[in-house]
Amino acid sequence: MGSRHEIEPIVNGEPRRCVTAARTSLADLLRDTLGLTGTHLGCEHGVCGACTVLLDGEPVRSCIVLAVQADGRSVTTIEGVGEPDGRLSPVQQAFCDAHALQCGYCTPGMVLAAQALLDERPNPSREEIDDALGGNICRCTGYVQIREAVERAAEAGAAGPR
Structure with a gap:
């Protein structure tokens, strides 16, 4: 099964504690563990851009970034882009x-x-x-x-x- 790691990314401004396998992609962590399904998976090879999220403000392909690489870092998904009152950005x-x-x-x-x-x-x-x-x-x-x-x-x- 591989090693498990406890990580604490800041997702959409909220610190989150997760336990994940070393090989889990950031996209899978966001979708499967945190339920943030606005991050879409297309090619799963980093080519199509459907899974783009912001990692410390920079766009990254979350399908080719390991979840453990987000430990202690800020991740913004589409769910975190809108206004707090629900209005669109x-x-x-x-x-x-x-x-x-x-x-x-x-x-x-x-x-x-x-x-x-x-x-x-x-x-x-x-x-x-x-x-x-x-x-x-x-x-x-x-x-x-x-x-x-x-x-x-x-x-x-x-x-x-x-």
């Missing part, structure tokens, strides 16, 4: 306003990648947007509305602390 709202989602499978990863970009570059160029989202695959929208959503979120001042 500015990035989430921009995705809705721009109709930047269809089936929704890639949306959590796209939103988190966009938020990380805006936190780093509040007024990104189209090239920077395309670069930041380039590792996230969407098979429905063709990316035009997704780029527009990021541009709208930038205009709305979506950067900064959440």
